[in-house]
Structure formats: structure tokens, C-alpha cells
Amino acid sequence: MKVPLLEIRDLSVGFQAEQGILKAVDRVSLKMEEGKTFCLVGESGSGKSVTSLSVMRLIDYDGGDILSGEIFFHGEDLVRKSQEEMIKLRGYKLAMIFQEPMSALNPVFTVGDQIAEAVMLHQNKGKKEACQDAIEMLRLVGIPAPEVRARQYPHELSGGMCQRVVIAMALVCKPEVLIADEPTTALDVTVQAQILDLLRQLKAELNMAILLITHDMGVAAEVADQITVMYAGVMVEEGTVEQVFSHPYHPYTLGLLKSIPGYESKRGMDLYAIPGNIPSLAQLPQGCRFHPRCVLAQEKCRLEEPVPHDLGSGHMVKCWLSESAEMSESTAEKR
Amino acid sequence: MNAPELAKKQYLLETSGVKKYFPIKKGVLNRIAGYVQAVDGLSFGIFPGETFGLVGESGCGKSTLGRVVLNLQRATAGQVLYDGRDLTKLQMKEMRNLRRELQIIFQDPFGSLNPRLPIKDIMGEPFRVHERVNKREIDEKVIELMHLVGLDPARRNSYPHEFSGGQRQRVGIARAMALHPKFVVADEAVSALDVSVQSQIINLFMRLQRELGLTYLFISHGLNVVRHISDHVGVMYLGKLVEISLTDELYSHPLHPYTLALLSAIPQPDRAKKSQRIILQGDVPSPANPPSGCRFHPRCPYAQVLCRQEEPLLQGTGEDHRVACHFPLG
Amino acid sequence: MSGIPLGESPLAGNSLGGGNPGPESAPQVVSLGRMAWRRFLRNPFAVAGLIVLLFFVIAALFARFIAPFNPARIDLLAANLPLGSGAHILGTDELGRDIFSRLLYSSQVSLLVGFSVAFVSVFIGTLIGAVSGYFGGLIDTFFMRMVDVFNSVPLLFLNILMLAIFGSSFVLLICILAFTSWMGVARLVRGTFLQLRETQYVEAAKALGTSNWRIITYHMIRNATAPIIVNATLMIGGAILSEAALSFLGLGIQPPQTSWGQMLSNAQQYMLTDPLQAVYPGLCILVVVLAVNFIGDGIQSAIDPRRKVRRPRRRLGR
Known part of the structure; x- marks a missing residue:
């Protein structure tokens, strides 16, 4: 088997709080390959963003601690690297784009200069060459008249344009891994469609691995090759997009899908709703x-944490019900 | 229809x-x-x-x-x-x-509730503005409202930050529904x-x-x-x-x-559609x-x-x- | 919806839907005020300031019982006694008045002036700032230009002029000091109200048909209290200094009443022969004003929710 480009092994991340250490991410594992898109799907508090920030080791700045686990990138453990070493990787081999394109750009520099900055920092190029790269990159992300746009300031561009600039900034050094944390959440649907399309194109052109964080099952289904569903800091289901969306197994995945208006319910009828609220990290259930x-919880579910169970060909699910055949029939019925 | x-x-x-x-x-x-x-x-x-x-x-x-x-x-x-x-x-x-x-319900479950007021006062405000009612009556009406929108009346003295987003939105809905x-x-x-x-x-x-x-x-x-x-x-x-x-x-x-x-x-999450x-x-x-x-x-x-x-x-x-x-x- | 568990949301979000534990049984839910108080207590400067201020307040309240002598009693036989002369712990001044007793009674006056001026000017400033910020438009323009005018006048001279015209009384002193120091609060409250006016809960209150007056006094003021309290605290220090300055110039508190400023004024004639006479009241002013400022800063950082750890920390384990 091929060595994965980026591998997360049993990653746990905690935050210091008044109640003690809160585990935001609990033993998460992931393997990413070139030219594939991996999606972490989950609601707020699921730990999806914390996982992505941990890969960049930006979590240190947010008051988080990597408690255990390894993150291998080209066989090197990022967890053991110092911040100084990480700075050399960030924005070069590992790039990240965030939800708010406007706040990711510095308002007092032109967008061209901001993109060129990254080139000069990591690739030892002169200002002139770097600016040329920046314009080339702006062209690649589909900005018309890039020579003109490069000399403009962020406030002169629309939200969708800004997100394209942010993507250009992330990609200008041709990273091997791109982490996109809710890159389209702040955008309108039509612009979202443009950006998702762009990401798909660029992934093929640059042969990079994308780790996409989203709460939107629809977005995940559109762009992902592999999907991991997270809930309250743990992975509950993992598989190819086909496996997870066509044969969802975990009751949570199923519930998420069924809660989407129009997925299965008729107009005006009550939607399927997962009862209750997302638990807080301070009060995680046993x-x-x-x-x-x-709705299918058994005595065993209350007492023991489920272990990952392979349903075949990499479709992993963390649910006790998957272990017994009769249970799986009853889930099938519910489906 | x-x-x-x-x-x-x-x-x-x-x-x-x-x-x-x-x-x-x-x-x-x-x-x-x-x-x-x-x-x-x-x-x-x-x-x-x-x-x-x-x-x-x-x-x-x-x-x-x-x-x-x-x-x-x-x-x-x-x-x-x-x-x-x-x-x-x-x-x-x-x-x-x-x-x-005529009422309105807002988007932001964090911004639409006054952070310095317990939710019973937030939901009781419409009565105080429009009706001459005493404290006890307001309390009763608030409890009724909380039942209506699916909130636990025992938590009426809590402040907005103690609730999750969904619960906060229920408070906002209750406030809008107060005067029918x-x-x-x-x-x-x-x-x-x-x-x-x-x-x-x-x-x-x-x-x-x-x-x-x-x-x-x-x-x-x-x-x-x-x-x-x-x-x-x-x-x-x-x-x-x-x-x-x-x-x-x-x-x-x-x-x-x-x-x-x-x-x-x-x-579309549904790949067939x-x-x-x-x-x-x-x-x-x-x-x-x-x-x-x-x-x-x-x-x-x-x-x-x-x-x-x-x-x-x-x-x-x-x-x-x-x-x-x-x-x-x- | 990011999943970063910072701030209050994920930690405060309480267990499950309908069957929630009541507020009594819900653990870890800490009110904002108590959290601020805890942060305040962790600030050594603020706590020291609070202790010092409390010490002075108690001394002022019980001056009558603590003071060994009547501060106005003139005893020419015991004039100019040095430090540690029997019953006169800190000695006496040129008229034989007990310096320690005078300091105690002065603290009454200085603190009362400080607190009253802060209160009155915060009241005026809040009212004007709130109305300006809430209504905006011409009202705002009018009041803000008024603030500009007040800020352009050399206030010390205005104070001196007014005291010279109207004479010096205790109440008048407070009024005049308050009259010339409300502008900062007005600006601050206006700024806060301009922001609050745009919040959805204010819009929600409008949508309910709540009157403007109630929106200002019930919904908005309580969200502006934090900066107002900080400002009021800092203003106490300023008022004490102003009073001292005016009294030093002989325009503030008049004998037989006494204040730290007046004691300083009195002591300046004897600076060469008995400099300690000036040191005591000066030290009192310095310590109290410093204490008040520490408290103000302490409150400021205790209630500012944007305080966030922004540095990489040592990792646990490993």
C-alpha cells in the first residue's frame, strides 16, 4: 500500500477550562492521499475545526493542547515540530483557508502584494518575480483582469472575489495539502457553487490533497472523495462519499441527512428531527x-463507548448496533 | 391549501x-x-x-x-x-x-436576546409593554409560553448565555408569540x-x-x-x-x-437527485x-x-x- | 459554525433538550458578574487598590471616633510639634492643630467630593450620551458640539472663575466640578449606544412597541454599565485631584473645614522648615488616586470579554 501523504493517528486535543481539561477531539485518525478531497462533516462542537487547526499546529495559539497522537506529513510527525519549524511549512507545503475571506486579508495592502508576500517568504524569489507569480495565480483562480485586480485593496472586491484571492494566496506556493475550513459558509449559494467548482478544478490541476471542513452535508456530497462524520469530538462514521451517502449507517449520519428539508420529507410535513441538543464538552454523556x-439506543450504548467497526471496504462506523445482525435490520427498517 | x-x-x-x-x-x-x-x-x-x-x-x-x-x-x-x-x-x-x-423573529440567536436580562424578563417584556399585568400573572404567562415552545420552565431565571443556540432561538420565538x-x-x-x-x-x-x-x-x-x-x-x-x-x-x-x-x-446530499x-x-x-x-x-x-x-x-x-x-x- | 470550543457557547450549552436540569442543579453555570469578580480578585494591583480605598473610606467614616483631637482646635502652645510628639502622632501645624486628626477629617471631604462628583457627572454624561447615541441626527450633533465646546474651554480657569463669582460652598464645588467633567462619559456612552442601537435585541424591543425611554433605561443602559463603571471609578481620582488643586489655590474648601488640598496649601509656607506637613496630605492624595486607578483598571480587564490567550503554550504530556 502507498504511504499516505498526511496521516493523523489517534489525535486528541484538549482545552484548559475552569472545569479541567476539556477534550474537543478524541482519538481521531485520518489518511489523506494526493489528488483526493477529504471531508470532515459535523455540527458545532464536533471538533472538526479543532482537528484542522491541529494539523496546522495553529491550535497552540487558540489555547489548545495536543494531548496525544501523531500527525505524519511525509513521514515526519508535525506534533513534535517546534513552532519555528511549522512556520516554514505553513503557507508553503500546508496551506489553509478560512471561513471569513474579508478578515483573512489585510485591508492596508493590495491583494497582489499579499499574495507575493507568501512567495517571497517561502520561495526565495525577488519582488518582481513574486508579483508575476501572484498575477498568474489570480488568473488561475478565475479572477478577470488579474493585472488590475492585483493592484486593488481587499475592500474593492466582493466577498466571492475575496475568497478567490484567499485561495490564490493559499495556493501560490503550490502546497501539497490544502485545509479549507468552511470556505463557502459565508458566501451565497451561487458564489458557493463557483468556489466549489474552482476547488475541484485546482485539486486536479495541482494534484493536492484537500481537507474540507463543513457542516453542510450537501457541500460534502458535492466535492468529497472520502467523508468522516464527527460528533462531539469523535468520529462516528467514515467511508467513501458513495458509502456514507448512499448507505449511511450511524444513526447520527442518518439523522443529519433526514433533517435536511427536502431530503425525504414532503413539503409542509414535520421534518425528521434528532431530539435534544448537542452536548457541551463539559458534560459529555457516558x-x-x-x-x-x-432512538435506537440500547443498554450497552449507555455504558460502553463503541469501538470502530468495519462494514467492509473501509466503511467504518462507531456504533454498537453495527455489531449485531438483528440490530442492523432494525436500523434498515428505520431507514 | x-x-x-x-x-x-x-x-x-x-x-x-x-x-x-x-x-x-x-x-x-x-x-x-x-x-x-x-x-x-x-x-x-x-x-x-x-x-x-x-x-x-x-x-x-x-x-x-x-x-x-x-x-x-x-x-x-x-x-x-x-x-x-x-x-x-x-x-x-x-x-x-x-x-x-405584527412580530419579527431574528436570525442571530446570540444577538437578539439582551445578554443582561434573564430569559423570563425577555419573554415577559411584551406583557409589560402592552398589558397591565402584575408580576405573578407575567410569571404564569411566561411559564405557559415556555411550554409552548418546548423550554423547561425551571430554567426561566437563567441568562441567555447559559443556553445553546437552538434553545435561544426558542426564547426569541416565545417572545414573538407572547401577544398572539x-x-x-x-x-x-x-x-x-x-x-x-x-x-x-x-x-x-x-x-x-x-x-x-x-x-x-x-x-x-x-x-x-x-x-x-x-x-x-x-x-x-x-x-x-x-x-x-x-x-x-x-x-x-x-x-x-x-x-x-x-x-x-x-x-444536494442525495446523490440520486x-x-x-x-x-x-x-x-x-x-x-x-x-x-x-x-x-x-x-x-x-x-x-x-x-x-x-x-x-x-x-x-x-x-x-x-x-x-x-x-x-x-x- | 466553527467547532472551536472557545468563548462561552459550547461550554455553557447545557445538556439536553426538554429534560434540562433546573438552574440549581445545573453545574458550572457562572453568572457574568461573578466571573468578572473572580478575574478581578486574580489581579493583585486591583485588590491592593480596593483594600487601600476601603481603608480610607472606613477611616473617613469613623474619623470622629478615631481622631484624637478636634481638627479645628487651635492650641498655640502646642504649635509646630514634630513627628511623634506624645498624643500628636504626626505632630501639629503652625496653629497647634493635630495633623493626624486633620488628615482624617480631610479624607472625609476629599472622598465625599470624589464620589459625589463622579456620581453627578456620570449621571449627566450618561443621560446626554444615551440620548445622543440613541436618537442620533440633530440631537446628537447638538450635544456633541456642546461637548466639543466644553472640551475647548480651559476648565481650571472656568472652575476658578465660577468659584470666584459664586463663592465657595461644598455643594457648589461639587456641582462645578461635575459640570466641567461629564464630557468624557457622554462621549463614551454615546459611542456604546451607537453600537447597541444596531443590536438585534434593541430592534426586537422596538418591534414589540417598547417606548424609546424604556428601551434606553431598561434595555440599553444595563449593557453599557461596564464601561460606565470603569469611567466613574477613574473619575473619582480625577475629582479628588481637582478638588485638591482648587483648595490649594484657596478657592475650594474653606476653613474651618479641611481637605488634603487645603492642607497642602497651608503647608507650602513651611516647606523649608517642616516639609513633612506637605508630605502627609500629598501622600494621601497620591495613594488614594493610585488605588482608585488600579481598581478602575482592574474592573476594566475583568469585564472585558475579549481578553484571550494569544500565545502558544507548553504542551501537556510529552
Whole structure:
């Protein structure tokens, strides 16, 4: 088997709070390859953003601590690297784009200069050459008249344009891994469609691996090759996009899909709703973290945390029900 | 409700030619340099007991329209008829009394509740403003409200920050429902919520409508949500209504190219339902300087010379289906 | 919706839907005020300031019982006694008045002036700032230009002029000091109100038909209290200094009443022969003003929610 480009092994991340250490991410594992898109899907508090920030080791600045686990990038453990070493990787081999394109850009510099900055920092090029690269990159992300746009300031561009600039900035050094944390959440649907399309194109052109963080099952289904569903800091289901969307197994994944208006419910009828609220990290339930909201919960779910179970060809699910055949029939019925 | 039945009824709320312009001020002397045409001449009606969904992208003026309709912002021109009365012409006092019947629910479950007040005071405020009631009566009514929206009355002394987003939104809904309004504007009321909580709140909206006979103007950029909850849907683009119809009709036979693009852009989780995606070029222009003719023409794949020169009017093409396009899709 | 568990949201979000534990059984829910108080207590400067201020307040309140002598009693036989002369712990001045007793009674006057001026000017400033910020438009322009005018006048001379015209009384002193120091608060409250005016809960209150007056006094003021309290605290120090300055110039507190400023004024004639006479009241002013400023800064950082750790920390384990 091929060595994965980026591999997260049993990553746990905690935050210091008054109540003690809160685990935002609990033993998450991921393998990413070139030219593929990986999606982390989950609601707020699921730990998806914390996972991505940990890969960049930006979590240190947000008051988080990597408690255990490894993050291998080209066989080197990022967790053991110092911040100084990470600075050399960030924005070069590992790039990241965030939700708010406007706040990711510095308002007092032209967008061209901001993109060129990254080139000069990491690739030892002169100002002139760097600016040329910046314009080339702006062209690649589909900005018309890039020579003109490069000399403009962020406030002169629309939200969609800004997100394109942010993407150009992230990609100008041709990173091997791009982490996109809710890159389209702040954008309108029509612009979102443009940006998702762009990401898909660029992934093929630059042969990079994308780690996309989103709360939108629809977005995940559109762009992902591999999907990991997270809930309250743990992975609950993992598989190819085909496996997860066509044969969702975990009651949470299923619930998420069914909650989407128009997925299965008729107009005006009550929507399927997962009962209860997302638990806070300070008060995580015992056993399976989803059990208080799960309609199929058994005694065992209340007591013991489920172990990952392979349903075949990499479709992993963390649910006790997957272990017994009869249970899986009843889930099938619910489906 | 089917169409002929609706047609016989009177509108509960009707706007005709409503405009809302915001002046752009410049320089030291606050000279007015132009206007943002947030809402530019809208005419539509909402039947009692129905949900009218209003969709559009950010900056299209849908939130401004929601506020103009409630007279929270005074219309620059045009009429807003509620129950036969023109809200834009009412005296302050009359309007204040009418506020009992007209309510609004906001998007942000964090920003719409006063962080320094316990939720019982937030939900009790409508009674204190409009009714002469003593403390004990308010307390009883608050408990009743909390039951109505599915909150635990034992937590009425807690402050907003102690609740999750979904619960906070329930508090906001309870506040709006306190005086038994007739007409409620829901401005992106479920957009900021997590998927699993969003469906709970949508169900709550529909249950309250059934139980209290409410009429909603449901404003959202979430096309799936609007489709689920609405009887009629209007699509806005740059301050104009471009299409308006019964929900199923609009979603199955969109006539305006913008509506079609919008619908095709919805990310589909159901892989079987995937449709051909139409990716629009460019961005939404600024409402301070809208394009000539049809405002959508610079992004429209089917635009012709006429579209650049002449503005299309919202015209009926069939039963209960109106579109503002020179060359509607067929 | 990012999943970063910072701030309050994920931690405060309480367990599950309907069957929630009541507020009594819900653990970890800490009110904002108590959290601020805890942060305040962790600030050593602020706590020291609070202790010092409390010490002076208690001394002032019980001056009558603590003071060994009547501060106005003249005893020419015991004039100019040095430090540690029997019952006169800190000695006496040129008229034989007990310096320690005078300091105690002075603290009454200085603190009362400080607190009253802060209160009155905060009241005026809040009212004007709130009205300006809430209504905006011409009202705002009018009041803000008024603030500009007040800020352009040399206030010390205005104070001197007014005291010279109207004479010096205790109440008048407070009024005049307050009259010339409300502008900062007005500006601050106006700024806060301009922001609050745009919040959705204020819009929600309007949508309910709440009157403007109630929106200002019930919904908005309580969200502006934090900066107002900070400002009021800092203003106490300023008022004490102003009073001292005016009294030093002989325009503030008049004998037989006494204040630290007046004691300083008295002591300046004997600067060469008995400099300690000036040191005591000067030290009192310095310490109290410093204490008040520490408290103000302490409150400021305790209630500012944007305080956030922004540095990489040592990792646990490993």
C-alpha cells in the first residue's frame, strides 16, 4: 500500500477550562492521499475545526493542547515540530483557508502584494518575480483582469472575489495539502457553487490533497472523495462519499441527512428531527456520546463507548448496533 | 391549501410599489451622493394563514423588505396594507398598538436576546409593554409560553448565555408569540442553527402556525428550508422580485434564469437527485449602482439586447405564477 | 459554525433538550458578574487598590471616633510639634492643630467630593450620551458640539472663575466640578449606544412597541454599565485631584473645614522648615488616586470579554 501523504493517528486535543481539561477531539485518525478531497462533516462542537487547526499546529495559539497522537506529513510527525519549524511549512507545503475571506486579508495592502508576500517568504524569489507569480495565480483562480485586480485593496472586491484571492494566496506556493475550513459558509449559494467548482478544478490541476471542513452535508456530497462524520469530538462514521451517502449507517449520519428539508420529507410535513441538543464538552454523556439523542439506543450504548467497526471496504462506523445482525435490520427498517 | 381556495380570500398583507432607498452620504457636509436601492418597487400579497417564502442572496434586500413590511423602517415610497390599513400612514401611537399583531423573529440567536436580562424578563417584556399585568400573572404567562415552545420552565431565571443556540432561538420565538400575533416575519430565523437543531425549529414554526393560525413571511437564503415551509415563494434579486409562484410550481418549473441557477446551485446530499449545475458568472452587482434594463442581464446566460435596454415587469404567465423576464424559460 | 470550543457557547450549552436540569442543579453555570469578580480578585494591583480605598473610606467614616483631637482646635502652645510628639502622632501645624486628626477629617471631604462628583457627572454624561447615541441626527450633533465646546474651554480657569463669582460652598464645588467633567462619559456612552442601537435585541424591543425611554433605561443602559463603571471609578481620582488643586489655590474648601488640598496649601509656607506637613496630605492624595486607578483598571480587564490567550503554550504530556 502507498504511504499516505498526511496521516493523523489517534489525535486528541484538549482545552484548559475552569472545569479541567476539556477534550474537543478524541482519538481521531485520518489518511489523506494526493489528488483526493477529504471531508470532515459535523455540527458545532464536533471538533472538526479543532482537528484542522491541529494539523496546522495553529491550535497552540487558540489555547489548545495536543494531548496525544501523531500527525505524519511525509513521514515526519508535525506534533513534535517546534513552532519555528511549522512556520516554514505553513503557507508553503500546508496551506489553509478560512471561513471569513474579508478578515483573512489585510485591508492596508493590495491583494497582489499579499499574495507575493507568501512567495517571497517561502520561495526565495525577488519582488518582481513574486508579483508575476501572484498575477498568474489570480488568473488561475478565475479572477478577470488579474493585472488590475492585483493592484486593488481587499475592500474593492466582493466577498466571492475575496475568497478567490484567499485561495490564490493559499495556493501560490503550490502546497501539497490544502485545509479549507468552511470556505463557502459565508458566501451565497451561487458564489458557493463557483468556489466549489474552482476547488475541484485546482485539486486536479495541482494534484493536492484537500481537507474540507463543513457542516453542510450537501457541500460534502458535492466535492468529497472520502467523508468522516464527527460528533462531539469523535468520529462516528467514515467511508467513501458513495458509502456514507448512499448507505449511511450511524444513526447520527442518518439523522443529519433526514433533517435536511427536502431530503425525504414532503413539503409542509414535520421534518425528521434528532431530539435534544448537542452536548457541551463539559458534560459529555457516558458510553456512546450520541446515545441520549439516539432512538435506537440500547443498554450497552449507555455504558460502553463503541469501538470502530468495519462494514467492509473501509466503511467504518462507531456504533454498537453495527455489531449485531438483528440490530442492523432494525436500523434498515428505520431507514 | 390549493390555489382556487386561496384566490377567493383577501390578502392579510399586501404591498404595492414599496421602495426603500438608503442615502449614501459623502464628505464633510454629509452631502447625499446617491442611493442604495435596497427595495425597489415591490408588489405582492400574503394570504392569511399561509407562509410566504422570500429567497435571495445577500444584499438583495430581502431583510430590508421584512423590516419595511413591519414598518420598522419606513418605506421611501409605496404602500404596505395590513388588514386594509396602510401602515406607512399610521400615527406612532396607532402603530405601537398594532405591534401586538405584527412580530419579527431574528436570525442571530446570540444577538437578539439582551445578554443582561434573564430569559423570563425577555419573554415577559411584551406583557409589560402592552398589558397591565402584575408580576405573578407575567410569571404564569411566561411559564405557559415556555411550554409552548418546548423550554423547561425551571430554567426561566437563567441568562441567555447559559443556553445553546437552538434553545435561544426558542426564547426569541416565545417572545414573538407572547401577544398572539397574527403576522410574523421570520428573518433568517433558522439559518444560524446546526442542521439537527434547525429541523426542530422548523417543526416548531409549523406547529405554531397550525395551533395559533399564524401567517408567516419567511425570509431565508436557504432554498431547501423555504421550499419545505412555504406555500408561496418569491425570489428577489437586487431589490426586485423576479419571480413569484406557488412553491411546488416554482421549484419544479422555474421561469426566470436566475431562479433556475439558484435552484441548481443548492448542494444536494442525495446523490440520486443531482442535477445539471448552472454556474453563474461574476458576482451580484452593488445595489447602489444597479445595471440598466433587467438587473440580472450581466450574469444571465440568455441575455439579449432588449434585456440591457428595457426593464421587464413582473407579469403573470399562468395560474398564480408571475415572472419578470423578457424571455422566460419555457 | 466553527467547532472551536472557545468563548462561552459550547461550554455553557447545557445538556439536553426538554429534560434540562433546573438552574440549581445545573453545574458550572457562572453568572457574568461573578466571573468578572473572580478575574478581578486574580489581579493583585486591583485588590491592593480596593483594600487601600476601603481603608480610607472606613477611616473617613469613623474619623470622629478615631481622631484624637478636634481638627479645628487651635492650641498655640502646642504649635509646630514634630513627628511623634506624645498624643500628636504626626505632630501639629503652625496653629497647634493635630495633623493626624486633620488628615482624617480631610479624607472625609476629599472622598465625599470624589464620589459625589463622579456620581453627578456620570449621571449627566450618561443621560446626554444615551440620548445622543440613541436618537442620533440633530440631537446628537447638538450635544456633541456642546461637548466639543466644553472640551475647548480651559476648565481650571472656568472652575476658578465660577468659584470666584459664586463663592465657595461644598455643594457648589461639587456641582462645578461635575459640570466641567461629564464630557468624557457622554462621549463614551454615546459611542456604546451607537453600537447597541444596531443590536438585534434593541430592534426586537422596538418591534414589540417598547417606548424609546424604556428601551434606553431598561434595555440599553444595563449593557453599557461596564464601561460606565470603569469611567466613574477613574473619575473619582480625577475629582479628588481637582478638588485638591482648587483648595490649594484657596478657592475650594474653606476653613474651618479641611481637605488634603487645603492642607497642602497651608503647608507650602513651611516647606523649608517642616516639609513633612506637605508630605502627609500629598501622600494621601497620591495613594488614594493610585488605588482608585488600579481598581478602575482592574474592573476594566475583568469585564472585558475579549481578553484571550494569544500565545502558544507548553504542551501537556510529552
